[in-house]
Amino acid sequence: MPVELNETHDPLLTSWVAGANEAGTDFPIQNLPYGVFARAGKPRVGVAIGDSILDVAEAAQAGSFTGMAEVSAKACQSGQLNALMELGPDYWAALRLGLSRLLRQGGATKAAESCLVDRKCAQMRLPASISNFTDFYTSIHHATNAGRMMRPDAPLLPNFKHMPIAYHGRASSVAVSGTSVRRPKGQSRAKNASLPSYGPTQRMDFELEVGFYVGPGNAIGETVALADAPGHIFGLSLVNDWSARDIQSWEYQPLGPFLAKSFLTSVSPWIVTLEALAPFRVAAADRGRDAPDLLAHLDDAQDRTHGGIHLQLEVFLQTPKMRGAGISPERISGSNFDGQYWTIFQMLAHHTSNGCNLLAGDLVASGTVSGSGLSEAGCLLEMTLGGTRPLALPNGETRSFLEDGDEILFRGFCERTGAARIGFGECAGRIEG
Amino acid sequence: MPVELNETHDPLLTSWVAGANEAGTDFPIQNLPYGVFARAGKPRVGVAIGDSILDVAEAAQAGSFTGMAEVSAKACQSGQLNALMELGPDYWAALRLGLSRLLRQGGATKAAESCLVDRKCAQMRLPASISNFTDFYTSIHHATNAGRMMRPDAPLLPNFKHMPIAYHGRASSVAVSGTSVRRPKGQSRAKNASLPSYGPTQRMDFELEVGFYVGPGNAIGETVALADAPGHIFGLSLVNDWSARDIQSWEYQPLGPFLAKSFLTSVSPWIVTLEALAPFRVAAADRGRDAPDLLAHLDDAQDRTHGGIHLQLEVFLQTPKMRGAGISPERISGSNFDGQYWTIFQMLAHHTSNGCNLLAGDLVASGTVSGSGLSEAGCLLEMTLGGTRPLALPNGETRSFLEDGDEILFRGFCERTGAARIGFGECAGRIEG
Known part of the structure; x- marks a missing residue:
């Protein structure tokens, strides 16, 4: 590569x-x-x-x-x-x-x-007409942290290290940064309740993600080899896969997330091209000593030198009180995209490995980007341990999940010695009740 | 209604x-x-x-x-x-x-x-530009039969009777009847194997479904009330949600089906309008005595008289040997759409209950339509009890799952005394190796 x-x-x-x-x-x-x-x-x-x-x-x-x-x-x-x-x-x-x-x-x-x-x-x-939106699940830290809440003994499912897991998202509700986020209503079952209820989500969350836009697609029935994947990727953006956790935990078995996500997904307006990112391509993240050998269509063992992208990500929160008092958005988390277990090239190769046809302008996202520590978590669910350890803000406020008027901003940038710093701009959204 | x-x-x-x-x-x-x-x-x-x-x-x-x-x-x-x-x-x-x-x-x-x-x-x-494809899971018989294979003690998940479960399907690979079905390759883990392998699916299946096309959509953030749902449904078609069962069982946790389905979904070419179906609207299926009360946005208790559609469905199989010998496709299954646990109107109301915006031309399918008996099963997985009891064909052949050259045809028609019989045409596809 x-x-x-x-x-x-x-x-x-x-x-x-x-x-x-x-x-x-x-x-x-x-x-x-x-x-x-x-x-x-x-x-x-x-x-x-x-x-x-x-x-x-x-x-x-x-x-x-x-x-x-x-x-x-x-x-x-x-x-x-x-x-x-x-x-x-x-x-x-x-x-x-x-x-x-x-x-x-x-x-x-x-x-x-x-x-x-x-x-x-x-x-x-929106930068493109997005015909299809696919969301992956490629951070081992996110998968482990989120999995631990549901399966303390076996947080990581057996398939995770063998292939990048993904699901189809909703394309119609992908909107550009700045679009206001209507707090969704939905069905959920409260802890210890025997019956579900319907109403505004009580566990409104963000998910810090990186997405790529597909360039030339592939015909139905054709696969794209891992080595050819870069030629099918136009560029990258920031993605906020807003999530209603109470709706999600009640609905997601057995077919995966649906209404917990389909009310809105925000994307940053600027697509940073893969070519612009060339100076920041780094080795794919070390998968650890217990990593299984990969099957041929995903195997990057021959050349892992440029599979990763050194892209620093940051999450900022501004509450209505902070806004009123003139306090700037507070940085609540940060991580780097170079730590993802699966590369964007493996995502694309896997996506087409069954002959699924990708179209130019399709959006493919990484899933929540989390580092290993809580301060690097890409969503509140992880950061607050499922809402049990609220986030403390400098002005004395706390947050387990997002409240009306809260604004979430993502920023992303690449920098290293010997290259000009480049940035992704902002992906922002404010919760409306 | x-x-x-x-x-x-x-x-x-x-x-x-x-x-x-x-x-x-x-x-x-x-x-x-x-x-x-x-x-x-x-x-x-x-x-x-x-x-x-x-x-x-x-x-x-x-x-x-x-x-x-x-x-x-x-x-x-x-x-x-x-x-x-x-x-x-x-x-x-x-x-x-x-x-x-x-x-x-x-x-x-x-x-x-x-x-x-x-x-x-x-x-x-294809009759429309399909921006989004959603697949529901509304047959209690299918959910029970499929669930029993994975969870013998608790086949039906607790959410099933409270809301129609669904997931986002892949829109780009929806194709019109007659499109050949390339047997997909994919990753799966054979029974008793410790490691997965990659290759052509060994458990190729069909899923008999009914889909509807959305008429006027709704703005993002807006919901569609159950009583208003009929005005948003243009008409119905037959849908074959081809499925690779080995890929599906390995990949579907925790985010649902992905590559097991996204290689192709076939639709019949003709859309029978909701108005044409008026003489065949019947009471929504009895949900049984243990059915919980429904939350307001799904509650049809006031008027269940026309929630169902009396639509007879049939599945035919023709193997290459049968074709060679001039033997007509064999009817291997049949069921009626009027037995679905959830109505198409509840599907639409639920889909928008979080403010998700539907677009004109979106395809929304029912999930596999199965009756209570094996001869009414809407897929081979159910019909052959997970491949353990192969289907016997009149010419002596057997099938656990589909083989190369097999053709599956769906037919659907409505008839009752006092109305003219109307049909859906055919939804056909032949497996290619």
């Missing part, structure tokens, strides 16, 4: 666009993530750069690109990223190179300047 | 179209189901009538309809049924009345005649 760096990754590159060279920006010229924003009421494909968004199709119209880059930019005219996603890595690389040269210091053209809009004022939309 | 009959249901109506008045036809003038067929390589919305299909948009073009019927027919111009589905029951009723008057004896117009194509030669396609 060789990963090549090119001139677009050069940490010394700077941009002529305001804000792009500031320390700590999520969107330097080495990032160039894609999203969809509203302009005059219409969806437009944009690339985040500093404080701005470049309208890609408009830049193409203005003659900013040639060759494969031009073809790629024109695929953005529909106002959704699906057509670009379908083109594949060679086209993506050509457009990235074209964008980098256009936006870097010295590459300024008057034409490109007029294609920039103010990022702060832009209204972001 | 009042159900009104109108002139389109009159059993004495006949049609001027060839084949529509023959005894036993699935498509008399009282049916008028919708589908999508290919004409000159383009998808067209059609209505099955006798041996023909009426091209609906072309008939509209020819001036066959007026008012709301015309609006509805013109919604079919896109070549998919989604736009018609979105219009709702008043529009559907207007178009049905227009179609009935156009196609009934005496209503012939030369214009309509030229809009007919030969049904036998037509290549059918």
Whole structure:
């Protein structure tokens, strides 16, 4: 799994666009993530750069690109990223190179300047038409912590180390960051109650996840080999798989989560491409000495050097009281995506191992990303030990689960010596009663 | 839940179209189901009538309809049924009345005649763009029989009688009847084996199901009350939820079925509208004396008179040897949809009870429809007691699970005294190695 760096990754590159060279920006010229924003009421494909968004199709119209880059930019005219996603890595690389040269210091053209809009004022939309949403379960810490609450003696099920477990999520209720989160009603059975009741969930939770968008898909009946998986992955985003734990524990046997999740799933608006992440590809996480040999379609023993992505994740909470008192969102958790037991490439290979057809724009998420300690847990269920040990906030408030008005923000960024820091922006949602 | 009959249901109506008045036809003038067929390589919305299909948009073009019927027919111009589905029951009723008057004896117009194509030669396609596929689990016999194999002491889980259990299926791999079924490969762990292996499924099964297509959807965060559910259901089809049992039993804990199902799901090409089914609406199945009271959003105690649909279902199997010897497909099972523990209306109300947004064209299936006896089982897993008691075929062959070349056909029809018999056509698929 060789990963090549090119001139677009050069940490010394700077941009002529305001804000792009500031320390700590999520969107330097080495990032160039894609999203969809509203302009005059219409969806437009944009690339985040500093404080701005470049309208890609408009830049193409203005003659900013040639060759494969031009073809790629024109695929953005529909106002959704699906057509670009379908083109594949060679086209993506050509457009990235074209964008980098256009936006870097010295590459300024008057034409490109007029294609920039103010990022702060832009209204972001879902980046793609998501036909299918699949959610995996690839953190061994999450699986162990959540499993321990239900099966103290055998928290981890026997299949976990043999293949990445997943289920189909609900595609219609995937919404862009900022969409308000209506507290769902549902059926649940309270502890010690003999009968269920119906009402607003009492155990509202978030799940910190990373998702990838599928690039070119595969025909039904065809599989994608592990070595070919990178060519089918367009880029990554942050995902909040909001969960109603009381509904979930009552409904999930025997067919898995359903209404506990399908009321809303939030995604961050920017898709950081796999190419932008190249400097942060690291060895796949060590699976431990007791890890079984993997079956051929999942076996990465030959080359584990770039299976992981060093991506730092953070969760912030702001309660209504904090907001009222002007207190910033509090960081309540953090973990790194490089610790996942299964890689995104194994997820994709497994997903297609039965011939299931993936489509460009499908969203595939990692499941809750948790580290080994409680301070690295990716959901309140783990963090508060099932609600038994409430989280203490600096202003004296406590939380077992989320209350109305609470806002959850995810942030993600990649940094290491010798590379420019790049960020994912935010995935945010506020609970409404 | 009042159900009104109108002139389109009159059993004495006949049609001027060839084949529509023959005894036993699935498509008399009282049916008028919708589908999508290919004409000159383009998808067209059609209505099955006798041996023909009426091209609906072309008939509209020819001036066959007026008012709301015309609006509805013109919604079919896109070549998919989604736009018609979105219009709702008043529009559907207007178009049905227009179609009935156009196609009934005496209503012939030369214009309509030229809009007919030969049904036998037509290549059918998926009737709608299916954004989301949900599969329920509403047969108490199936749940009990399947559950007994895993939990002999407590086959039925405690939640079953309190709400209809469901999971998200895979939308991309829903295909129209006739699509060949590639035997999926997958990971499974053989009985008594300590390690899993990867290869073609050894336990290939079908699942006899009935699905409905959603009409007008609901906004995210909004619920649909049980009494309003009928207005959100466009019509019904047969569904074969092909299942790889060995893959399923190894992967399904804790998140439910995934690759065991996502390789293919077949649907019959014709959607029989809820209005066409009006003469066959019967009381919802008796839930038995030990049934718990239902929570408000599912409670149909006030009016159970038309919750069920009297729809006879049949499963036929033809092996390659039978085909070679000219032996017709053998009927191996049959059951009636009126015995389901949960109604389609409860399914829809439950699905939206957390605010999950349904979209026009979403497919929602019943789960395996099984009666109480083995001869009424809706899948081989039940019929052969998990493969331990193979099915004996008249030509001496046996089947525990499906072999390459086997073809499974579902048929469905409604009949009762005083109403014209209507049918669903066929849902067929042949296993390919």
